[in-house]
Amino acid sequence: MIPERVSEEQWTRSLRRKRLRSLAPLHLNLHHRRQTSRAMADMTTDRASAGAGADRFVLRALAVPDFHKGFMQLLGQLTVAGDVSEAQFAERVQRLGDDHYVAVIEDMEKNQIVATGSVFVEHKFVRNCGKAGHIEDVVVDQSVRGQHLGQRIVEFLTRFAEDKGCYKVILDCTIQNSSFYEKCGYKKKEIQMAVYF
Amino acid sequence: MIPERVSEEQWTRSLRRKRLRSLAPLHLNLHHRRQTSRAMADMTTDRASAGAGADRFVLRALAVPDFHKGFMQLLGQLTVAGDVSEAQFAERVQRLGDDHYVAVIEDMEKNQIVATGSVFVEHKFVRNCGKAGHIEDVVVDQSVRGQHLGQRIVEFLTRFAEDKGCYKVILDCTIQNSSFYEKCGYKKKEIQMAVYF
Numbered sequence: 001m002i003p004e005r006v007s008e009e010q011w012t013r014s015l016r017r018k019r020l021r022s023l024a025p026l027h028l029n030l031h032h033r034r035q036t037s038r039a040m041a042d043m044t045t046d047r048a049s050a051g052a053g054a055d056r057f058v059l060r061a062l063a064v065p066d067f068h069k070g071f072m073q074l075l076g077q078l079t080v081a082g083d084v085s086e087a088q089f090a091e092r093v094q095r096l097g098d099d100h101y102v103a104v105i106e107d108m109e110k111n112q113i114v115a116t117g118s119v120f121v122e123h124k125f126v127r128n129c130g131k132a133g134h135i136e137d138v139v140v141d142q143s144v145r146g147q148h149l150g151q152r153i154v155e156f157l158t159r160f161a162e163d164k165g166c167y168k169v170i171l172d173c174t175i176q177n178s179s180f181y182e183k184c185g186y187k188k189k190e191i192q193m194a195v196y197f
Numbered sequence: 198m199i200p201e202r203v204s205e206e207q208w209t210r211s212l213r214r215k216r217l218r219s220l221a222p223l224h225l226n227l228h229h230r231r232q233t234s235r236a237m238a239d240m241t242t243d244r245a246s247a248g249a250g251a252d253r254f255v256l257r258a259l260a261v262p263d264f265h266k267g268f269m270q271l272l273g274q275l276t277v278a279g280d281v282s283e284a285q286f287a288e289r290v291q292r293l294g295d296d297h298y299v300a301v302i303e304d305m306e307k308n309q310i311v312a313t314g315s316v317f318v319e320h321k322f323v324r325n326c327g328k329a330g331h332i333e334d335v336v337v338d339q340s341v342r343g344q345h346l347g348q349r350i351v352e353f354l355t356r357f358a359e360d361k362g363c364y365k366v367i368l369d370c371t372i373q374n375s376s377f378y379e380k381c382g383y384k385k386k387e388i389q390m391a392v393y394f
Contacts, residue, residue, distance in 0.1 A: 072322065075323050079323050081324075081325075082324055084322070088326055089322075089326070125268075125334070126334060127279055128281055129286070136329075137322070166394065168391055169391065170390070172369070172389050173390060174387055174388070175388060187391060189390060190370055191385055191389060193368055193379075193383035194366065195355060196364065197359050197364055
C-alpha cells in the first residue's frame, strides 16, 4: 500500500533504494562515530554505487580531524562560517547525538573535505509521535562541482533519516537549487519564512 | 549595530521585545517543566501583554496531563495525529530536552488545550557554531480562531529561541498562511522541499 501523501514515483524510488541496500556489499569506511548496521549498509551502498569516483571521494561521518581538512572553510562557501577554534569544533562534533548526523565527502587525493550536509531527526507528536528529518547546510566545494557529490550527500542523508524511522525529510533551498533537489527525489511543498536576530 | 541579514524593521521589533521583557511583572503560570529565568520572564510577558484574554487563555509548556485536555485532538486539526496512548504521550513529553519546547494555550474555562506550537534548537557549525530555531506544528482550535492565540504562540516560541542564543528562527508554511507569519515578524525567504516515505 502506498502511504498517504507519497506519490507513486516516490514510493517506487523508496523501494528501489531498499532493494539496493539489501544487496550492498560490506566494504566500510567508517570514522569516529558509532553506526547502526543499517547506516553502515547505507554507507557501503554509497561507496559501491558511486562508480569511478568512489575511491577518490569517500563519504563518511564528520570527525574531529576534519577541522584540519578544510571543513569550516567549505562551510564558508555556503554562508558565514565564523572563526571557530579547534577546541570549540571538537566539542561540537562530540556533542552530536544519535539524531544528528553530519556527512562529509573527503577527497582522498588531497585529504580535504569537499562536500558536506547534515540531517537531524525531530521527534514530533503528530503522526503517532512520529519523526521528521531535517536536512541542512549542504555544500560542495567549487572545484569538484558537477561530479554528483551533492547528490550523494543528500541521498545518503535521506536514507539515514528513513532508517531512523522518519516519515518524511524536509529541507529549504532557493528556487534556483530546487531542480538539484528534485533529482534527489524531493518535491516542492511549502515556503520557508525566517526571522533573524 | 544591526546584524547582517536583519532588516531595520526586524531589528527594531527585536529591541522592542527585549524592552517588553525587561518590564515584565512576575505572575507565573508554569506547569511541569524546568524553565530558565529568561523563559519565565517571557511567559510572564506573554500573559501580561495578552489583554483581556490572558486570564482565560494561559500560555505554558506542554505537560503530561494535557493528554486529557485534547492536545492530540488539536493536532488532528493540523495533520494526521494518529492513535497515541497515554503512556506513549507521557514518554514523549518527558524526553523533550532543554532544546525542544512545546507551548500550549489552555482555555481555563473549558480546561482544554486550544493552541499549540513547538520550537527546537538546532546546533550548527556555521555562524561560529551557532544555533537556529525551528518552529513546527502550530495550530489553533477552530472555535477560538481570530483571537490572536496563534500570534501569541509564535511570538513566544520566537523569543524562546532568541533567548537560547539562536541567530535565526525558521519555519515552513503554505503561501496562504504567510501573511499570518508576517504579522509575527517573519519574512519569506526560500522554498521548502520534502520527500515522504
